Amino acid sequence: MRVLHTSDWHLGQSFYGKSRFEEHQAFLKWLLEQVREQAIDAVIIAGDIFDTGTPPSYARALYNQFVVQMQQLSCPVFILGGNHDSVAMLAESQSLLSCLNTYVVPCGCEPQDATFIIHDKSGAPGLVLAAVPYLRPRDIMRSEAGQSGLDKQQQLGLAIADYYQHHYDYALAKAQQLGALAPLPVVMTGHLTTVGASSSESVREIYIGSLDAFNAKAFPPASYVALGHIHRGQLVAGSEHIRYSGSPIPLSFDELGRGKQVLIAHFDGQSLERVVSVAVPLFQKLAVIKGQLAEVEVELNKLVAMDESVWVSVVLSSDELISDLQQRLQAQVTDSKVQVLQIKRQRSVRQLTALDTQETLSELSIDEVFQRRLANEPYSDNEQARLTTLFTQVAVAAMETPLA
Missing domain, CATH: 3.30.160.720 (Double Stranded RNA Binding Domain)
Structure with a gap:
């Protein structure tokens, strides 16, 4: 089994006023060639397929055209919602795209709605996918009166870990049920920041509520964890099986000097055999x-x-x-x-x-505007920390609310 892992396409991005249309069009053409030549069994897009919740029409056209072309290759596509994506926009075509061998998980949900069986070329079950998108706090936890910022941060970290474990347990049960001699491999996804990940200017500094980073040790023992959100491809905590694919094109100038890639995870029977990095050409x-x-x-x-x-x-x-x-x-x-x-x-x-x-x-980022304004006020360190926590919560809520 061969699973292609990519993320953070940011279709529709405006780069200092310049459209990335031609670059994205060239990348998608190249990607389709890789799927065909490498005999890929499934493609995972781990979040931020669009740059904004209201992408321009040409970005939607690229998205739809890619889905149709992938369906012609008989290769399933699994699309996870990211923090830049609109849940409502991804969900509106979810049922239709499932008829075209494309499966969308726009937000946190029950495991039965986000667990998929991926078949090999012979049609036999090859692995089980537990598809986890960007997790918004409101999807997985409830705030309680009197909680401090630290309390909420810790509660959110535990809620994310519980979500992953719950979905892994469900997927593992499926893998054990379908495996003739041993459980099938379980692949998980995510769109979040993990401890120690190296980001770039184009990565929004607000990740999951007020949680700075998720400890990779809290991931369940899946065979492979396909992550998105960080634009620089990298291993997580030195683990070969937990990886960020990175964005396929440079989304800021500080991403130059590091090659762009997609990852192909090779599975041999019940285990991950190896992960191969395939360099993406520079189109601009x-x-x-x-x-x-x-x-x-x-x-x-x-x-x-x-x-x-x-x-x-x-x-x-x-x-x-x-x-x-x-x-x-x-x-x-x-x-x-x-x-x-x-x-x-x-x-x-x-x-x-x-x-x-x-x-x-x-x-300027919204964080820079707030911090510069805060620096001009005579608040104590504790007051500044409290105001920063409140600002972060309000900013996240604002960015997660779809535009009318």
Whole structure:
């Protein structure tokens, strides 16, 4: 059995005003070729298939086209809701897509609604999938009056662990029932942050309520755990069988330098045999140029001479105030395929786009806006900690509420 694990597509993402349509279209074409050539038995997309809860129409079209093309390959697809995805939007086509060999789990639910049997090429049961999506606090716990932030954090961690164990027990019972000589492998999924995972700028800093990270030791002993949410592919706690696939395209400039991948988990009978990383091609060239202005201009000239489409982030190491910086850099790449999308000062937290010399709210995360405002108030450390906890809870609730 071969299961392809991917996540964090973020269809519909706007990258400093640039559409990722062509990159995603190229990736999906490449992915379909891998499914065909590698004789994949199932594809798991572990959350954040869309970038927002209200994706543009072209993103939905890519999604629907992929489902149809996968159905033609007779390869089932399992889609888990992520924190960027709208539960309502994923759920609206859930029944229809199941008729096309695509199974969607938009939110936390009972195990009988999220446990699937994946068959091998001969039609025999090959493994059992316990599909766990992004778990919103309201799906798995109830707040109690008088609880502190720490109490809620601990309660949420226990609730997530209990959810995983409950779903694993149900899947294991199925695996034992279907296995002729020994239980079939059990594969689990997740969309969350685990202790020690290395994230990037494009990963939203609010994960599961106010829980910073989930301890990987709390995962049940599944044969393989396919995770999403962290955009850098990596092992979890040094475990070969617990992995983030990472996003298939760079979602921020700081994700450059690490190759993108999909993972193929190979199962031999009742156990995981190996996990193979398949490198995803880079469909849009990105570059980060660092240095003094003169050094930046030299590197920009080299990119222009290459006559290739390149999106550039400039990190200026000088604190010298250059009033016409944007104009100078834009003039340098005019009539070329090079586009400067971002300019940053290395020593400063402020971040400038190539379109504006002033910092704007759109350039800051909600956490940065709140922390800067909080820093100007005469609160004690305890008061600041309490306000931060309350803000986090309100922000998570706001992001999880679908737009009307």
